[in-house]
Structures are given as C-alpha cells and as structure tokens.
Amino acid sequence: MSTTLLFEQLLNGLQYGVTLFLMAAGLTLVFGVMGLINLAHGSLYMIGAFACAAVAAATGSFWLGLVASIVAAGFAGVLIEMLVIRRLYDRDHLDQVLATFALILILSEGCRMVFGSFPLYLDTPDFLSGPVTLFGGFQYSAYRLAIILVGGLVALGLYLLITKTRLGIRIRAGEADREMIAALGVNIATLYTIVFAIGAALAGFAGAMMGAIQSVQVGMGEPVLILAFVVIVIGGIGSIKGALIGSILVGVVDTLGRVTLPGFFNLFMDTAAANSVGAALSSMSIYVLMAIILIFKPEGLVSNNA
C-alpha cells in the first residue's frame, strides 16, 4: 500500500472523527450536566441536514443552509427540551431511553411526512468542491479538509466556552452539584435548556456538513448516534476531552481498518475471501476497540469521577 493512500485515509479518518466529535460533545455534555441519555440526538443531526438541504435548495446558498441547520436544530432542541426532556431528568435511565426512542419515531416519521422517503442532495459550495494540493504535491478534497479545520475550531471554541466563560462555570458547577448551584441563585431550568440547545445545534451542524458528503435522508443520524455512543463509552461519559480523544480514535481506526484489513488478509488468503473477511472484520473493528478499552478501563479513558 502506498504512503499517499495511507495518508489520505488518515485524513479521512480524522475528518470522520471530527464529525463524530460534534455529535459526541453534545451527548456527553447533556449526560454530564443533566444525567440524561438522549437517543434522539441522531434526529437532531438529521434535522440539521434536512434544514441545510432545504434552505440551500431554496436560496442556492450553502452558507445560508449551514446557518439554517444550526438555527433549526438548536430551536428543535429548545422545543424538545421544554416539552419532553425536562420531565425526564429525575426519571431512571429506562424511562429516558424509551421516551427518547419514542422521539426518534416521531421525528423520523414526521420528517418523512414533510420531505418524503427519497434522499435529498446537497452540493458542496463551489470554492470547496475541488481538491487542494498539500505539501509534496499531495492532493486532498478541500471540503473534507475544511471539515477538519472547522471541527477543530469548534472543539477549541467549546473548550474556551467551558473553561473561560461564566456560562461554562455554571455548566461545570451543574455537573458537580446541581442543588448547590440552584441554591446559589442560578436558574437551573434555563441552564439545562441552554446546554441541550448547544448540543442540538452542534449535532445539526455536523449533520449539515456530512449531508454534503453523504445523502440527506430519514434515519441518517442513527449510525452516527451509535458511533457517538461508542465514542463516549471509550472516552468516558461526561468528559468533553474524552469525547475528543475517543472520536479521533474511532474515526481513524474505523477508516484505516476498512483500507488495511482486506490487504492484510490477502497476504495469506485469495483476494475474494480476503475482501469479504476483511470487510466483515473491519466493520467490527471499533467495537473490538471498545471491548478492549472496557476490559482495562471500564470507566473510559478519561474518567470524570476522579
């Protein structure tokens, strides 16, 4: 295998990991602060992608679509939090799983009613549609590179938000002791709505960016949601830093596994068998990674309970 191909796949893995991080950050934030497991997070990803595709098709501008995805998913997040999620904070995890599973059914079918079952297509903006030449004449998709950069910026922004701003102090205080910060006069209900909306907006943003690479369709959020779960199990639930490490790890292992495993089995099998065994095993690689990490660190790589 050539070094260029390997390097390209490494970047693809990074890009995938960054997208996963945008999903996992919201999930882990919501779990860390409110103690809530939200299966409907993938639906917010879907809402973002549909909003972007619809607005981009109507106005012809990808950028307006991107703004629309953040607004629509954030707004949907506020609505869902105030109508449903709010009633689930003091329930057990089983009730949370079921109620958010019900939300998935409602949002997916609702989306199908509005947009139909056929996928929508979303084009990348013109100036990002071609390849860029990196060092040594190496060519890579400009759009994917942009995702990596934007994702990195969002991760930095999130870090600054949590560590440097007043809202961030409140969020961390909410994670540590919710009764205490309520007693100190912070409106905990509003704080929860804001945190949920931030997570929702990040998911919507991720959906819009991925919508231009994949097709925009009902149920598109579910595979990503489950990978985001794997990410936060690996990283440690409630930890943004863990989510970042976990996302990159999962993105890179998944992408590289798909490229290298068939070649590896080809060393001692015929090509057809190597391809099928390689494909089957590479689809399991990140779950094997998760199992290994769980055996040694059941609380995830970055434990929040320390």
Next chain:
Amino acid sequence: MPNLSRETYLNIFISLGLLVFPFIATAMDEPFYITLATRVAILSLAAVGLNLALGTGGLVSFGHAAFFGIGGYAMGILASHAQTYTPIFTWPFVIEGTNQMLIIWLVAIVMSGIAALFIGLLSLRTSGVYFIMITLAFAQMIYYFMISWPTYGGEDGLSIYVRNQFPGVNTLDPSSFFYICLVLMFAGLGLSAMIKNSRFGAALQAARQNEERLAATGIRPFNIKLTAFVISGMITGLAGALMADLNRFISPSMLSWHMSGEIMVLVILGGVGRLYGPVVGALIYIIFEFIFGGLTDYWQFYLGLILLGVVLFARGGAIGLLAGKARHD
C-alpha cells in the same frame, strides 16, 4: 372461588383467548389473523426473554436484537444448507444443515446463549447508562458483521423456501405452527414465573434493588446477573428462530437496534416486571400496527406519540391501567 387478583383474571382471560383464537379466525374466514396471532406469540416470547433481564433483574439491555437475530440466523444458516444439500463446514469434522425445528431451536438457544455470555461478561462490568450503550454497541457490531459478510446474503438477507419440520406436525398449516409457537410462549412464561419465584429469582431481584446488600449476604451479584442475562438471551434467541421460520426469511434488520427498541417497547407497553406484560404489549403492538398500518404509512409516528404518553404519564403500562398496582403476595 379462590381469591385471585385482577391481574390473574386478566392473564387467564388472555391465555384462553389465544388458545381458542385459531377457531375464531377460521370461523371469521380470516386465516391471515392466525399469522398475526403467531407474530403475537413469537414477539411475546422475545419480550418474555427481555423482561427477565429488564423487569426482574433491572438490566436495561438495549441490545436484545442481537440474540433475536442470532436465533434467526441459526435457523437461516442451518436450513439454507439443508435446502442446498451442502455441509456448513467440512473441516475438522463435517456438519450438515438441517430442517428439523427441534435441532434448530437447540442451536439457536445455544448460540444466543454463548453470545449473551460474551456480551454479558463485558457489559456487566459496568452499569447504568454504560450498560445501555454497550449492549447497544455490541448488537450493532453483530448487525454490521452480518451486513458485510456476504456468505449468507449480506444486506439482502436470505430466503428459506419451505418451513422447517416438526415430528408429527404439519408445520405449513398456519394453526399448527401457531400452536407450536404458543406452547413455546407458555413454556417461556412458565420458566420466567418459576425463575422469579425461585431462590435464584429472589437473589436476582435483590441484585436489582440493592447490590451491596446482596453481596453482604455472600452472593455475588455479578454471577446472578450474568446467569439471568444469558437465560434472557437464550429465550429471545429461540423467539428469533421462530420468527425466521414464520417469515421464511432472515435479514440483518432482525439484528438492528430498531428491533431492540421494539422488543423493549413491548415490555413497557404491557407493564415492566409483570408476568404477562410482554404478551399484553405484543398484543397491543400487533393490533396497533394492523389497524394504523392499514390507515397510514406513518403509523410509527402515532406509535411514538403513544409510547411517549405511556412513559410520561402511565408508568405501569397497560396491565397497570387494567389491573392496578402490582400485588406483592
């Protein structure tokens, strides 16, 4: 007249209703209803399996589709080899396919039990949300494995042309197959009632309520929970083999996380931890699907609304509404 609770009367009524159902359906000249009732019996059995882990043991497994699908694929793989007269493998010894239900059930139970043992060993090291996500992730792993493994149909699934055989019974007759499934459903219910009332069941419920106290009495909660998880997976695996036989078709969708969610919804709709909760849940689900599925393509939208309502406002499920709070006697 013995002093029975309303829940017991409800259970007896449902059992009798299911037993005579094929006669009613035949009298109504609606043989298709028998197939619907067979689905109720099979889904009930799957949910009885989950109810043991979820209701009695408090283990919120969001990956029971794994066992359901493994049961299904056990049937699919054995029957497809029997259908083409090719052995499953020839080295180190020859294993042939089969179309005998009894053997298929045994294989389905053993295979899903082994899977549950592995998944349980890893995921029971954790608890709470971790447990939910990890069971989900492992089920998803098997799902993606079956999608990308082309030998048994990959993403397209696998059709079996003739229903498998049971000694002395014509399984192609819908009523006969319904009674096979119903008997297994009652066996599953009997087993779970037996477990719940046994010493093991008492330990399992103690593990749900307070693990530290159970450990203090000298019983290891981990072993109790793992055993319950494996039995639970085996029951759901058997249901998977039956469902595959009913549809004469298997595909990775049996393994998908929607299936896990569906099995869980059956338990909740009926009432968590109630003996007949899974049966009532499956009845409601199939009737709802039949009526609303005929009216609109978007019936799952309304299912979602109802589920949300049940979770937020009617926490005892349907049995809770019909028969009041659970009696502890």
